[in-house]
Amino acid sequence: MWFRQHAGFRNHIYPVLGNRRLGIITRSDVQAFVIVISGKVAASTTETVYAVLHVMMQHAVDDDPQVIPSNPCTRIRLPKARKRVMEPLPPAAVLALLDAVTPRYRVAVALAAGLGLWEGEASARSRPMTGC
Numbered sequence: 785m786w787f788r789q790h791a792g793f794r795n796h797i798y799p800v801l802g803n804r805r806l807g808i809i810t811r812s813d814v815q816a817f818v819i820v821i822s823g824k825v826a827a828s829t830t831e832t833v834y835a836v837l838h839v840m841m842q843h844a845v846d847d848d849p850q851v852i853p854s855n856p857c858t859r860i861r862l863p864k865a866r867k868r869v870m871e872p873l874p875p876a877a878v879l880a881l882l883d884a885v886t887p888r889y890r891v892a893v894a895l896a897a898g899l900g901l902w903e904g905e906a907s908a909r910s911r912p913m914t915g916c
Contacts, residue, residue, distance in 0.1 A: 792833040827865040878888045
């Protein structure tokens with residue numbers, strides 16, 4: 785998860801707010817920032833980037849000595865995330881797909897279809913289990 789947080793800071797927070805002192809960033813600035821990034825990325829990414837900014841600001845409040853008196857990341861309206869619905873392939877499409885793929889991938893396709901796996905789950909590799 786740290787890589788998402790680091791990417792959120794590097795790609796979104798720093799380019800917009802990086803040249804500003806923490807003490808002058810207001811709640812309005814944070815709301816404007818959220819509006820800007822929500823126009824560029826998905827709602828879930830906006831939420832992750834906002835969470836990183838919120839934690840950074842809270843650390844500045846909690847630090848000793850205190851860097852800022854209050855966290856400007858309070859009562860910020862975030863965009864609503866749309867629920868994604870996974871629609872499984874109909875059986876005829878799965879059978880056609882099994883006929884179309886090379887024999888090497890038939891088991892993976894059959895398992896993915898039967899278990900309802902996402903592409904990333906079906907193609908993920910893990911270390912071999914030992915001691916079983």
